[in-house]
Amino acid sequence: KAGVTQTPRYLIKTRGQQVTLSCSPISGHRSVSWYQQTPGQGLQFLFEYFSETQRNKGNFPGRFSGRQFSNSRSEMNVSTLELGDSALYLCASTGEYQETQYFGPGTRLLVL
Amino acid sequence: SQQGEEDPQALSIQEGENATMNCSYKTSINNLQWYRQNSGRGLVHLILIRSNEREKHSGRLRVTLDTSKKSSSLLITASRAADTASYFCATDSGSARQLTFGSGTQLTVLP
Numbered sequence: 001k002a003g004v005t006q007t008p009r010y011l012i013k014t015r016g017q018q019v020t021l022s023c024s025p026i027s028g029h030r031s032v033s034w035y036q037q038t039p040g041q042g043l044q045f046l047f048e049y050f051s052e053t054q055r056n057k058g059n060f061p062g063r064f065s066g067r068q069f070s071n072s073r074s075e076m077n078v079s080t081l082e083l084g085d086s087a088l089y090l091c092a093s094t095g096e097y098q099e100t101q102y103f104g105p106g107t108r109l110l111v112l
Numbered sequence: 113s114q115q116g117e118e119d120p121q122a123l124s125i126q127e128g129e130n131a132t133m134n135c136s137y138k139t140s141i142n143n144l145q146w147y148r149q150n151s152g153r154g155l156v157h158l159i160l161i162r163s164n165e166r167e168k169h170s171g172r173l174r175v176t177l178d179t180s181k182k183s184s185s186l187l188i189t190a191s192r193a194a195d196t197a198s199y200f201c202a203t204d205s206g207s208a209r210q211l212t213f214g215s216g217t218q219l220t221v222l223p
Contacts, residue, residue: 004154033211037152042213042215043200043202043213045210045212050209056209090155092155099142099145099204100160101145101157103155103157106152
């Protein structure tokens with residue numbers, strides 16, 4: 001099975017812009033979770049989607065949003081980018097009745 | 113916020129030696145998982161231990177869990193240069209899809 005894929009792999013934006021990141025889960029996986037990784041805060045949970053519905057949400061401002069499509073692919077959007085949004089954004093997919101999350105390679109976002 | 117701390121923050125050993133890293137967490141958990149990350153890339157799942165288990169093995173990996181002390185340890189035996197990476201513990205306190213990660217241990221294995 002192909003693993004989790006994320007696009008783009010690298011992105012450079014300027015403050016105030018918005019960005020959309022994409023994640024394709026492992027075939028058959030319906031749950032997609034997103035995480036932000038920064039040197040200062042480490043790995044932090046953003047949100048989780050299952051069957052096109054957000055099931056869990058971490059402690060992030062409303063500028064961070066996401067959605068999931070009927071084919072389980074997910075996107076996350078960050079509006080009005082701030083310098084502190086520079087991070088590695090990781091998505092992970094999980095099979096139904098499974099506990100292990102399988103991570104993609106991440107999208108590295110740099111906000112200038 | 114992070115669940116807890118990992119100890120040590122950095123560890124440097126020679127190839128062939130064993131590496132032990134520890135993880136502490138704050139709340140009760142359903143299970144604890146260990147992940148490896150190479151140079152800021154994606155996380156690779158290593159092993160999962162449930163809250164009712166005390167020890168688990170997988171190849172050169174041995175994980176222990178002490179829920180009374182809210183701590184876990186990961187032992188990598190006969191380490192190799194390819195084991196050089198950051199290692200994170202992650203806990204699941206409610207939803208298995210919402211993991212809380214530790215701060216990580218940077219392991220360097222010198223050839």
